Amino acid sequence: MEAGGPLYRLCSACGKMITYPDDYFSTGALTSDPSDPLYTHNMTQLHRQHIRDWKPYDDFRRRVEELQNSAAWKGPELVFDEDPARLHWQTKGRTSENREEGCG
Numbered sequence: 001m002e003a004g005g006p007l008y009r010l011c012s013a014c015g016k017m018i019t020y021p022d023d024y025f026s027t028g029a030l031t032s033d034p035s036d037p038l039y040t041h042n043m044t045q046l047h048r049q050h051i052r053d054w055k056p057y058d059d060f061r062r063r064v065e066e067l068q069n070s071a072a073w074k075g076p077e078l079v080f081d082e083d084p085a086r087l088h089w090q091t092k093g094r095t096s097e098n099r100e101e102g103c104g
């Protein structure tokens with residue numbers, strides 16, 4: 001398998017490849033303004049368990065929360081949890097969650 005393909009994802013915290021979709025988090029495109037400090041965090045990819053080890057996390061969280069509280073923010077909301085590993089995107093206007101019941 002050649003490196004550099006579309007599925008080639010490297011964790012910004014540990015530098016290793018992310019192979020499991022469940023252990024993958026991407027910041028996505030946060031801003032298109034190169035002068036915005038968040039610009040450097042665009043498309044950052046992380047193992048979920050390594051979000052807490054990602055050095056700019058606290059700064060990233062503060063800036064994103066500021067941005068989301070401003071009128072400039074559009075699109076889904078990044079939801080910060082007490083546990084950084086549970087960081088997730090939430091699409092606005094969607095209140096229902098698909099939860100399958102069953103005994104796993």
Ligand SMILES: [Zn+2]
Nearest residue numbers: 011014047050
């Ligand atoms: Zn990692």
